Amino acid sequence: MxxxxxxxxxxxxxxxxxxxxxxxxxxxxxxxxxxxxxxxxxxxxxxxxxxxxxxxxxxxxxxxxxxxxxxxxxxxxxxxxxxxxxxxxxxxxxxxxxxxxxxxxxxxxxxxxxxxxxxxxxxxxxxxxQYKSKKTETIxxxxxxxASHLSTTQLAFIAAIHKGQNFTRDLGNQPGNICFPEYLAEQALVLAQEFPDLLKVTILDEKDMAELGMNAFLAVSQGSERPGRVVILEYSAQLEQKPVVLVGKGVTFDTGGISIKPAAGMDEMKFDMCGAATVLGVIRALCESRLAIKVVGALACAENMPSGKATRPGDIVTTLSGQTVEILNTDAEGRLVLCDTLTYIQRYDPELVIDIATLTGACVVALGQVVSGLFSADNTLANDLIEAGEQSFDRVWRLPVMEDYQELLDSPVADMGNIGGRFGGAITAACFLHRFTQEYRWAHLDIAGTAWLQGAQKGATGRPVPLLMQFLANRVQD
CATH class of the missing domain: 3.40.220.10 (Leucine Aminopeptidase, subunit E, domain 1)
Structure with missing residues (x-):
């Protein structure tokens, strides 16, 4: 357009x-x-x-x-x-x-x-x-x-967001038999070929992850015949500044694993990789706009399937951070791929880290499909994201990550369980991630309610690409 x-x-x-x-x-x-x-x-x-x-x-x-x-x-x-x-x-x-x-x-x-x-x-x-035999073409x-109060600079920025958001939506709308972890890795490589002066891509396979000790991540991907991938995209790596790191949950299909989901609505679990798709969309928008800011994108890509190799409820794994997790529910898998990735990205010495994930149904129950859930113990970072959400009309609502909730994750046999019971599910999920982000400024966006629409209008929305692009642009202006 x-x-x-x-x-x-x-x-x-x-x-x-x-x-x-x-x-x-x-x-x-x-x-x-x-x-x-x-x-x-x-x-x-x-x-x-x-x-x-x-x-x-x-x-x-x-x-x-x-x-x-x-x-x-x-x-x-x-x-x-x-x-x-x-x-x-x-x-x-x-x-x-x-x-x-x-x-x-x-x-x-x-x-x-x-x-x-x-x-x-x-x-x-x-x-x-893409998959309709009779296509309706728009002209x-x-x-x-x-009579607008828009500048050419603003329109160029909107156009960049448009391309990035469409990229995110296209990825999110791909079916699970097309979009699997290797596919997302390939998309990152294609993007780097398009912008070789701006992007560098590194891909970790399961052998790399095993050698590093990313056992929480592997506990999710081991049930699938499609191997997991961690994909790192470095934008403007040459800039002499600490990067903003964006970490996206990329569960390309989520059956729930052994804790299998009900059949109704399971087709929508192809959208469980919309966090990773968001990161790819933001990186594309950055390349289109050429914002002068150093950003690292990390995609935690896995497929959560039940099989003879799948993780069982009650299994205990040691994460990359050294902390142990009792896996009480294999359908709480997003936090497992994220926790090891959030530990891995410490090597980039981040200025701050934002993870983006379709993490919990509890967040949808709490906030519906209007605003994304925002969790952070950093008031300045939280307020900056709230402001960017208002500016882009891609809004968020802040929920707590208080220490009071941490005891709900206690396990008698490990450092923590991967779920915290019936109450405050979105909060305890964020509290779980918070245990792996103590070394840097961090915020978590739960986009389970905003990443896609249901019913007749089913499809990826491309949120929160506008929010994150506005947040990054504000940092450049500051």
Whole structure:
């Protein structure tokens, strides 16, 4: 999707639609500026009120006027971020097969929402039809913004996020028979070939992990015929600064292992690698935007399957950190691949570490699918992530990682169990990870509720790529 700024509100070209956001409180005045002949008469006949998400398409008002698409804001002064997402989908759904180019008049939209709306339009334009025999092709290629408070720099940054977020969504939407640990490793190598001046990739196989002592990770991957991988991507490694390290859970399919999940909805467990997909998407967006910041991405890639080689409930493993874990539930596997990876990345001397994981159903129960769960004992880091979430409208909500919860992980036979009982499941999962992150500043994002949608709209969302890109951009500006 090409994004640019135009100084021309109307442009008569084949395949171009003029889209105007309309404030119901300023409807008469706005219509006077649009290419509508006899607006009073038109209003009476059409009964158009510019209520929220009320649309009206007008084709060829005259030989010199472009096709016009009106989109109601309702009361513009009362508009909110979540409503802009709905408007963006309405525009894209209505025009993506009719227009090659949209000229979008933002003059009625409050200035503080221009960036959010442009980003929402790119997100709404995504489609995934790779495996459909009859593909529906969209013709929309370009959006030009008129009367906007967007800069070319902002649009370039949005375009970079768009490419990174689409990459994440494409990876997340791949089925488990295509996307397995080796596949994610291959995608990292392909990305490095595309940006050889910016990226360096290192891949650990299971032999490497065994020699290092990453036994918690191997306890998950050993049940599958698809071997696990730890994939390290170093962006701008030449910069003389400590890196921000992003660690992504990459469980390419999660059956639950011996603690097998119910059949209903198990198809969605292909999305359990969306943390790793997020890291790959952020790295792509960084390469597209060329932000001057040193970042290391680490993908903890495994498939969790039941087999004769699979870990049993009650097994005890020694992690790379030397701490021992009693595996009480093999379906709490994400924290096992993450804990060893979080220990491994200490060798990069991180400035801070953020892990991203579809970790717990408990987080979905607590927060639904609106915001991601944020856990950190570092108030400054947590506040920076919260701020970046508001700026990108990819929001988070902070939950505790208090020491009070740690005793729920106690085991009589090991240093800890890998689950903490019925209560506070998202919190105890974060507390488990916290035991492996004492050497650096750390935050955990539980994206189990936000990484994908269910039902008829099933598919990866690409969150939290916008949040993390905004967070990294803010660090560059600081």
């Amino acid at each position: 090409k994004l640019n700024i135009t100084s021309h509100a109307f442009e008569k070209q084949n395949g171009t639609f003029h889209v105007s956001l309309v404030d119901e409180e300023q409807l008469q005045q706005q219509l006077q500026t649009l290419a509508i002949t006899q607006p009073d008469q038109w209003l009476e006949l059409s009964q158009y009120k510019a209520k929220f998400d009320e649309t009206q398409l007008l084709i060829q008002q005259s030989n010199h006027a472009p096709a016009l698409f009106l989109v109601g804001l309702g009361k513009a002064r009362a508009i909110a971020g979540h409503k802009l997402i709905k408007l963006a989908h309405s525009i894209i759904k209505s025009l993506q097969n009719k227009a090659e180019k949209i000229i979008l008049d933002l003059s009625a939209l409050p200035q503080q929402f221009h960036y959010h709306f442009a980003l929402a339009l790119t997100q709404a334009s995504y489609s995934f039809n 929309l290629q370009e959006i030009s913004f008129f």
